[in-house]
Amino acid sequence: MPTQLSHLEALEAESIHIIREVAAEFERPVLLFSGGKDSAVMLRLAEKAFWPARIPFPVMHVDTGHNFDEVLEYRDRRVAELDLQLVVASVQASIDAGRVVEERGPRASRNRLQTVTLLDAITEHGYDAVFGGGRRDEEKARAKERVYSFRDEFGQWDPKNQRPELWSLYNGRHRKGEHIRVFPLSNWTELDIWQYIATDDVEIPSIYYAHRRPVVRRDGMLLAVTSYLGHLDGEAPEDLLVRFRTVGDATCTGAVESAAGSIADVIAEVAASRVTERGETRADDRISEAGMEDRKREGYF
Amino acid sequence: MELLRFATAGSVDDGKSTLIGRLLLETKQIFEDQLEAVERTSRDRGFDYVNLALLTDGLRAEREQGITIDVAYRYFATPRRKFIIADTPGHTQYTRNMVTGASTADMALVLVDARKGVLEQSRRHAVIASLLQVKHLVLCVNKMDLVDFDEGRFDEICAEFTDFAAKLDIDDLAFIPVSALLGDNVVSHSPSTPWYEGPTLLHHLEHVYIGSDRNLIDARFPVQYVIRPMSHDHHDYRGYAGQVASGMFRPGDEVLVLPSGFTTSIEAIDEYGGPVEEAYPPMSVSVRLADDLDISRGDLLCRPNNAPVVTQDVDAMICWFTDRPLREGAVYAVKHTTRSARARVQHLHYRLDVNTLHRDDQQHSLTMNDVGRVSLRTTTPLFVDEYRRNRATGSFILVDETNFETVGAGMVLGATAP
Numbered sequence: 001m002p003t004q005l006s007h008l009e010a011l012e013a014e015s016i017h018i019i020r021e022v023a024a025e026f027e028r029p030v031l032l033f034s035g036g037k038d039s040a041v042m043l044r045l046a047e048k049a050f051w052p053a054r055i056p057f058p059v060m061h062v063d064t065g066h067n068f069d070e071v072l073e074y075r076d077r078r079v080a081e082l083d084l085q086l087v088v089a090s091v092q093a094s095i096d097a098g099r100v101v102e103e104r105g106p107r108a109s110r111n112r113l114q115t116v117t118l119l120d121a122i123t124e125h126g127y128d129a130v131f132g133g134g135r136r137d138e139e140k141a142r143a144k145e146r147v148y149s150f151r152d153e154f155g156q157w158d159p160k161n162q163r164p165e166l167w168s169l170y171n172g173r174h175r176k177g178e179h180i181r182v183f184p185l186s187n188w189t190e191l192d193i194w195q196y197i198a199t200d201d202v203e204i205p206s207i208y209y210a211h212r213r214p215v216v217r218r219d220g221m222l223l224a225v226t227s228y229l230g231h232l233d234g235e236a237p238e239d240l241l242v243r244f245r246t247v248g249d250a251t252c253t254g255a256v257e258s259a260a261g262s263i264a265d266v267i268a269e270v271a272a273s274r275v276t277e278r279g280e281t282r283a284d285d286r287i288s289e290a291g292m293e294d295r296k297r298e299g300y301f
Numbered sequence: 302m303e304l305l306r307f308a309t310a311g312s313v314d315d316g317k318s319t320l321i322g323r324l325l326l327e328t329k330q331i332f333e334d335q336l337e338a339v340e341r342t343s344r345d346r347g348f349d350y351v352n353l354a355l356l357t358d359g360l361r362a363e364r365e366q367g368i369t370i371d372v373a374y375r376y377f378a379t380p381r382r383k384f385i386i387a388d389t390p391g392h393t394q395y396t397r398n399m400v401t402g403a404s405t406a407d408m409a410l411v412l413v414d415a416r417k418g419v420l421e422q423s424r425r426h427a428v429i430a431s432l433l434q435v436k437h438l439v440l441c442v443n444k445m446d447l448v449d450f451d452e453g454r455f456d457e458i459c460a461e462f463t464d465f466a467a468k469l470d471i472d473d474l475a476f477i478p479v480s481a482l483l484g485d486n487v488v489s490h491s492p493s494t495p496w497y498e499g500p501t502l503l504h505h506l507e508h509v510y511i512g513s514d515r516n517l518i519d520a521r522f523p524v525q526y527v528i529r530p531m532s533h534d535h536h537d538y539r540g541y542a543g544q545v546a547s548g549m550f551r552p553g554d555e556v557l558v559l560p561s562g563f564t565t566s567i568e569a570i571d572e573y574g575g576p577v578e579e580a581y582p583p584m585s586v587s588v589r590l591a592d593d594l595d596i597s598r599g600d601l602l603c604r605p606n607n608a609p610v611v612t613q614d615v616d617a618m619i620c621w622f623t624d625r626p627l628r629e630g631a632v633y634a635v636k637h638t639t640r641s642a643r644a645r646v647q648h649l650h651y652r653l654d655v656n657t658l659h660r661d662d663q664q665h666s667l668t669m670n671d672v673g674r675v676s677l678r679t680t681t682p683l684f685v686d687e688y689r690r691n692r693a694t695g696s697f698i699l700v701d702e703t704n705f706e707t708v709g710a711g712m713v714l715g716a717t718a719p
Contacts, residue, residue, distance in 0.1 A: 173705035
């Protein structure tokens with residue numbers, strides 16, 4: 001009988017170990033759940049880690065208010081199926097409370113505002129461990145991040161002063177007011193995620209598969225026409241067959257033209273893709289060479 | 302598809318980042334937008350070549366200073382294997398970074414510059430790989446293009462390194478002449494080295510046999526978390542969740558529970574959705590036992606006739622990571638498998654010079670990047686095996702109780718049964 005796990009099984013076993021370790025060692029963990037594919041996989045892993053018991057922590061959605069309907073519907077359905085507590089941290093509420101100021105103009109984005117909303121929610125609920133779906137292959141600043149990533153009382157990440165992380169022995173020690181971001185998917189790649197969604201039959205929102213929708217071309221990206229998206233002169237909506245590679249704020253997440261209607265089609269496209277998912281579809285990462293590092297230092301996901 | 306984890310180490314300017322960039326590029330893991338960004342930055346900085354090192358330097362400070370600060374993880378795959386690279390910088394905090402990278406590695410890849418040969422740093426990397434029980438080591442002799450692909454020079458370096466490695470604990474040693482810059486022997490055989498009949502680097506990475514590196518003999522299952530649904534459908538369910546550290550577990554097996562010393566048998570081993578026939582490392586499972594016993598996180602399941610040493614006295618090699626020195630008499634928090642304790646440093650036997658293997662027994666403290674042998678006394682018994690035999694039950698970390706930093710990594714040499 002074989003005694004060797006496949007790479008996906010080995011990644012799964014590692015992630016489940018991390019999730020259980022957090023449940024055992026922290027008092028108030030929370031899992032960030034945006035409804036995107038990475039958080040869908042993370043939720044599935046958490047489900048597996050504690051079966052047949054319920055997942056022993058709540059999930060939190062940092063809601064920019066700029067959502068795709070399909071994603072919200074998916075989020076609420078999964079939460080109901082797993083009998084979870086959902087905490088919605090609202091960027092709109094942060095704006096209304098004067099904690100952040102809305103950007104102006106047709107290119108306004110709430111991406112950066114999310115950090116304040118997230119950190120406020122962590123403080124308000126007293127969370128000491130926050131699961132994120134970040135992967136090291138996503139972006140070069142993320143490649144340096146630990147599985148257990150320490151955040152100080154301001155939620156800041158200090159990339160030059162990280163705790164060494166050896167074997168599978170994680171150090172989650174922190175003081176009150178500090179917290180640990182935990183990344184169980186650290187060692188997964190985009191292709192691993194898709195292969196796992198296929199082999200494990202993980203349900204994801206329908207917008208990851210090809211569908212027709214009106215989009216505008218902006219900065220080399222295809223942005224969905226929604227009531228939130230500002231209008232620029234000269235932009236004409238087109239009705240195209242598209243799918244999304246990542247799902248975030250609807251105003252800064254681009255679609256790609258695609259006819260991939262099934263998971264097999266999507267995997268074939270991902271395997272052949274010559275552009276990273278963030279480079280292709282995330283306006284938020286194009287700010288500068290250190291865009292992600294700067295936002296992460298402030299406490300971003 | 303199998304997973305292979307390897308750590309790369311090298312000195313400054315020996316072309317490590319270029320080699321990794323080359324592997325990623327040739328296995329088509331570098332995307333067009335990443336390559337364009339690197340090309341643009343290379344131009345902006347006035348390089349007359351595409352600096353592949355820019356691909357792996359992720360932090361602003363690294364790009365500004367042109368150095369790699371911290372361990373970075375890289376991923377690529379071929380149809381045969383998925384690879385995780387722990388890319389460890391060669392200069393600042395070298396021991397700390399290399400130890401971290403090597404702790405999870407199946408293989409270590411050490412680079413030397415063909416012109417410079419085996420340097421002190423190359424020896425140090427080999428010592429650390431050996432210390433961390435990385436079973437396979439590849440010495441890539443890089444920049445062969447700068448020595449005219451000279452077979453004699455390659456042989457000389459191999460001989461020198463083989464002599465040194467004989468003093469170490471390395472099972473499998475391979476030598477490959479490469480030019481990372483030009484791609485020779487990285488993915489395809491080089492026409493410039495007709496005298497070299499071995500595999501290319503990628504071929505070696507894809508084929509090196511790691512199946513027997515795991516310990517499938519000594520059954521060890523540290524209990525991580527107790528699953529008790531207390532729901533209508535699973536009213537009496539009680540599963541001990543954890544990751545198999547070593548050995549095999551099957552339903553019906555008799556098991557010894559530590560520290561209580563009770564024996565019972567395995568009723569079932571569950572994964573999500575139902576039972577499995579057997580569990581082996583690194584599976585994450587949940588074990589149900591035939592008897593109701595008081596078992597919690599930090600306990601360990603093993604076999605009655607094959608158990609780890611239960612002890613408060615541990616003899617270990619320690620790698621030290623911080624400016625505040627390790628001193629005799631100091632107390633640290635310990636994390637060993639899923640078990641937490643505190644430990645006092647009873648005695649520092651010697652500091653190991655990782656360049657010369659010399660043992661200096663006149664020292665009473667270890668400072669940043671030092672390695673030394675210590676005796677520890679723990680507040681509660683640990684269930685340990687020798688690190689050489691069991692990476693999971695033979696390793697631990699030390700945490701400073703005042704600032705919560707991870708300050709040391711420990712590898713068990715031996716334990717004294719009480």
